[in-house]
Amino acid sequence: MIRVLVVDDDFMVARVHHGFVSRTPGFEVVGVAHTGADALTMVNELKPDLVLLDLYLPDLFGLDVLARLRTEGAECDVVVITAATEVDAVRGARRQGVVDYVLKPFGFEDLRQRLERYAAQHQVLATDELRGQQDIDRVLWPRGAGPAGALPKGMSAETAGLVETALREADGTLSASEAAARVGVSRVSARRYLEYFCTVGRAEVSLRYGNAGRPERRYRWGA
Incomplete structure (x- = not known):
């Protein structure tokens, strides 16, 4: 807290x-x-x-x-x-x-x-060492206006930061539903941010196949 x-x-x-x-x-x-x-x-x-x-x-x-x-x-x-x-x-x-x-x-x-x-920001600075330029940009450019560029229209830096934190702290991979539950947003919203992270090379996605139905998309921070 x-x-x-x-x-x-x-x-x-x-x-x-x-x-x-x-x-x-x-x-x-x-x-x-x-x-x-x-x-x-x-x-x-x-x-x-x-x-x-x-x-x-x-x-x-x-x-x-x-x-x-x-x-x-x-x-x-x-x-x-x-x-x-x-x-x-x-x-x-x-x-x-x-x-x-x-x-x-x-x-x-x-x-x-x-x-x-x-x-x-507080979560990033709670660690002993930042992981690189992206972490530094998140602290110094909290509104997403830093050198990495703006988020797509309709996406907020605040929610992006929360989804990123959830993904970083996950023990393994997360599904969109699991990320949504941790952050407190809808599954559709969480998946949009997760897919964005994959698009810009900050995360990777894999498929988990079950007995029936579509395979589940699983996300991991770091490409």
Whole structure:
């Protein structure tokens, strides 16, 4: 589980964000802070993996909180959640290494997709060593806009990352149905991503013959 600290001065907004995170598989909220000082204390005590950080807090500006976290050696990742559209705020957040910058208001699906993208990055970086350029591109170009090029129309980088992770972690091969069950998408959707990976040379497919009917297509990461 990815441990999340929600930081927002508005109690109702914090409650909504808490609910959004709790509804996303693989994530759990470990605390909620309403001031910058509380956020600093709770990061130190709870050691979250990810902080959803509002910028307009009553005592400290959010980017100042982030600077303090880095100075104090906190290793958590930060997603800025704010209404601030000023270029200086976006530049400041980028310079301080935020993993995403989300404008209020937003719906559950928007945040869920962003969290899933973060989870795919988090999974890659949980290993001791990256497997090559593709892993590095997934971390540095999380939206699929990196040098490897864009995904086909109708496919998302978030789902592609989840299907890839399922395939990498499989003990042997996976069918489209098995991949769909692990990722939480339809079999048709999972097969589309699996076939795409085969087309671009990232995965290979083999056929398993049974007693009757069509042979089952089995997928393995790495061609």
